[in-house]
Amino acid sequence: MDPGFEAALRQFVIDRSGALFRTAYLLTGDRHAAEDLVQSALTKTAARHRGLRDHAAIEGYVRRTMYHEQVSRWRRRARIVEVSTDQWLDRPRDGHAEAADLRVMIRAALSRLTPRQRAILVLRYFEDKSETEIAHLLGVRVGSVRSQIHRSLERLKKSAPELGNVRELR
Template sequence: MDLEPDFRAFVTERSGALFRSAYLLTGDRHAAEDLVQTALTKTAAKFRGLNDPSALEGYVRRVMYNEQVSSWRRRGQMTEVAFGHLPDQIAEGHADTADLRLVMRGALARLTAKQRAMLVLRYFEDLSEAEIARLLGMRIGTVRSQIYRSLERLRKIAPELGAVRELR
């Protein structure tokens, strides 16, 4: 199957960012790779039918989110990610930042799947509440309350992340 040049360019330019989002959703490098591949495969099949090519990234991200939610439902529960399996690329001289990242990764791994997804979309993907509501087909009030509850749980899990209070 010969993909459209625009789709190929999109994959080349955005696959790194999509992988980072998938990793935050799954907590596992291999599962993240599979999630991105599945989302891109499903999107490629419908690429010609998309009315607005500029909305391509949002479409792929929604497919990723929906696929991951389906995966969580099939498993019936979320499994925790062991710290030993978390990739860590630390630049020298950034020990405090690296420590904070490890704490954040561990805390995110202990959240429920839905809580983690809300925080990933809001604070790592930097989507507005309205964008999240549109992306997930939810009411904005539902998104706000889920983000609030997710932050509260994160604060309980990792009180050392005092800066989380400033995210609200």
């Protein structure tokens, strides 16, 4: 591996692994699957070292790899298993009860969606990607992204009324 790329990748992992893990967790809904997704994306990035020198280029490649890898995982599964739970996943700490409660409600609500619906909402509202960018990342048409956003928000409203008006999440 090119020493310059290796140093840049090492620093990137130090600086951005937390953010990558949060995105992977939102995409997968599972801590271990999120860790595997980040590791897989970083491994594929390390194998493609030409042309990636700065943080922006590396981050773009890693994130795109994560999205594609997760879509591939969904497609490989024979069926979708949805798990709905009313359990609290976190406990509020250090006076941040409202923020922790909201995070827990959002995680629980996202876990009730299909993997594709979860990915669309994570990309749109947590990663702030445009419909065009999402379509490119997931390899679908922009119209499909729009309809999936609409369906996902409707399903989120029905399955998680505790979130109130879903549009507030934007």
